[in-house]
Amino acid sequence: MGISERKEREKQEMRDLILVESTRMFIEEGYEKTSIRNIADRIEYSPATIYLYYKDKDAILYDIHEQGFEKLSEKLSGMAKIQNPYERLLQMGHLYLQFAFENPEYYDLMFIMRAPMKKLNEEKEWSCGFDNYYFLQDVVKECINAGYLKPIDSELASFSIWSFMHGMVSLAIRERFKMYSEEQVKQLMHDSVRMIVGMMAK
Amino acid sequence: MGISERKEREKQEMRDLILVESTRMFIEEGYEKTSIRNIADRIEYSPATIYLYYKDKDAILYDIHEQGFEKLSEKLSGMAKIQNPYERLLQMGHLYLQFAFENPEYYDLMFIMRAPMKKLNEEKEWSCGFDNYYFLQDVVKECINAGYLKPIDSELASFSIWSFMHGMVSLAIRERFKMYSEEQVKQLMHDSVRMIVGMMAK
DNA sequence: TGACTTACTAAACAGTGTTCATTAAATTTA
DNA sequence: TAAATTTAATGAACACTGTTTAGTAAGTCA
Numbered sequence: 001m002g003i004s005e006r007k008e009r010e011k012q013e014m015r016d017l018i019l020v021e022s023t024r025m026f027i028e029e030g031y032e033k034t035s036i037r038n039i040a041d042r043i044e045y046s047p048a049t050i051y052l053y054y055k056d057k058d059a060i061l062y063d064i065h066e067q068g069f070e071k072l073s074e075k076l077s078g079m080a081k082i083q084n085p086y087e088r089l090l091q092m093g094h095l096y097l098q099f100a101f102e103n104p105e106y107y108d109l110m111f112i113m114r115a116p117m118k119k120l121n122e123e124k125e126w127s128c129g130f131d132n133y134y135f136l137q138d139v140v141k142e143c144i145n146a147g148y149l150k151p152i153d154s155e156l157a158s159f160s161i162w163s164f165m166h167g168m169v170s171l172a173i174r175e176r177f178k179m180y181s182e183e184q185v186k187q188l189m190h191d192s193v194r195m196i197v198g199m200m201a202k
Numbered sequence: 203m204g205i206s207e208r209k210e211r212e213k214q215e216m217r218d219l220i221l222v223e224s225t226r227m228f229i230e231e232g233y234e235k236t237s238i239r240n241i242a243d244r245i246e247y248s249p250a251t252i253y254l255y256y257k258d259k260d261a262i263l264y265d266i267h268e269q270g271f272e273k274l275s276e277k278l279s280g281m282a283k284i285q286n287p288y289e290r291l292l293q294m295g296h297l298y299l300q301f302a303f304e305n306p307e308y309y310d311l312m313f314i315m316r317a318p319m320k321k322l323n324e325e326k327e328w329s330c331g332f333d334n335y336y337f338l339q340d341v342v343k344e345c346i347n348a349g350y351l352k353p354i355d356s357e358l359a360s361f362s363i364w365s366f367m368h369g370m371v372s373l374a375i376r377e378r379f380k381m382y383s384e385e386q387v388k389q390l391m392h393d394s395v396r397m398i399v400g401m402m403a404k
Numbered sequence: 405t406g407a408c409t410t411a412c413t414a415a416a417c418a419g420t421g422t423t424c425a426t427t428a429a430a431t432t433t434a
Numbered sequence: 435t436a437a438a439t440t441t442a443a444t445g446a447a448c449a450c451t452g453t454t455t456a457g458t459a460a461g462t463c464a
Contacts, residue, residue: 156390166373168369174313
């Protein structure tokens, strides 16, 4: 029976088509213009068809948000080769900022918007978020064990570092740094990473 | 001419009525249920009437967001009596967290949501935001001058502290701390403030 | 070929922010 | 006081939104 397999394949292709075009619209045209009807127009199907492949709009946003985490992981992978864990931690900070500036819409979806989180309140846990957080914790632990950072609680340190990084990025993305120019904000952010991590260093 | 003054007064009263009831709905019923039509129902006027007193929905949200800053200022005023600037800075941090936990909807509007910022892209500057930031800067400067904090750049330090505080709060409000219970998050936050400010101390 | 299943959609529902012509009331002018 | 004018308020519409459902057309199977 090759037919049912072809159908399965076609169903997956349709889901992909919706996801790819939704993502493109979300990134290129912004959240405002990404409505179910606009997506339907783009893929040349009726709005109702989308609901045969995705439960609701939040489910699409959840999948896009997951893709964002894949992109972030790619970005951070360029950091694994650094031997010194303290240098790795610093680089991780700078790459996080770079990711946020290069993909503000993804970042918004991943860490600020409410919509994608609604999906997992009922079903699954937020594994893509957990993975990155535990990854940070491991680097911090390594830094402490190797004596690069003060002997602080690694969980508390990771919590603080992530909060701090996210604070800078989200204030920038949601336009709360109006007292500074964009250039100033970028400069302050990178200086800030050096200062905060520097203060944790022995 | 008492008539034009009475009219002026009535106009202001109507604006107040809209603002008070919008705020009540926003805080009690949440953002979802605060639509122009719902507000109109509540004040027993037609939706179109609201547009005679507010340019658009964002203008209402801007005024509510300003009220939030007043509430925050009140909260922080309970900190002025502390003589020691380092203790004052620490207390400021804890009060900021307390404000956010007691008024998450206000906090969201003040520092996360895009809507209220749209209004001031054309007209004025974000003075209520500026005031609080400069206030923090002053406390930090005082701490440095009095020798409680390391001789770091006060602007960079304030930038970092605010970012860090906001990061914790906004990750909590937008439900990104799913790896912790609510109690754990609160504990981590307050511990975190002590640790970060502690590391800036001499 | 006829029965059944699947894929798709037009149309509707209930909601949103916003605008505008019209009405009714208050105020000013003659 | 009566007429003219200004002001305040609204019903109804516009152009959207996410979502559901009944109905159609095409593909698959017996």
